Amino acid sequence: DTGVSQNPRHKITKRGQNVTFRCDPISEHNRLYWYRQTLGQGPEFLTYFQNEAQLEKSRLLSDRFSAERPKGSFSTLEIQRTEQGDSAMYLCASSESSQYFGPGTRLTVL
């Protein structure tokens, strides 16, 4: 399978805990994106990497959120001190021209 993969698929955590998600893009794609999707809404852009460089961040990405792509391959998204409002589907996409999405990580904060 050469698509975008994300792990874990589901994460349930208690408020205040830290969580980390992983995204493995399509191997030849140098662009990688994170989006957040809440119930009944379309995805919203969070951040973008070109190779290992994080080049753009949305104002949605508060100080509790950090993303990395250390070797220009996989990426991680960490949320510190989770809040109930962080409950959402976190989607990763990679691209050369069109963006191809992974299955997402559904986060539930209790």
Place this chain on the structure above:
Amino acid sequence: AQSVTQPDIHITVSEGASLELRCNYSYGATPYLFWYVQSPGQGLQLLLKYFSGDTLVQGIKGFEAEFKRSQSSFNLRKPSVHWSDAAEYFCAVGIIQGAQKLVFGQGTRLTINP
């Protein structure tokens, strides 16, 4: 600011009937336009895209879309729907500058009656 409007939150059609999902965008330059489909609990699958050229674009699963610059629209069509087409459909505009991120509409949920 860039935006995408999908006026229909929920549409129900009978199996075998034709389908049109509406999408209007607001963008200051020539847009890149996309339609994605999302099944419950899943990620988004690219149906089709418009970058330039022929304004009628063909996609996967028998879908097509027509770019109309004068109406700022990019409506999705299918001549005959199948029960497996039931899903959420998202229209998106691609921002050309910088990150080339996508701005999505709210989505249209499609239900198919047998």
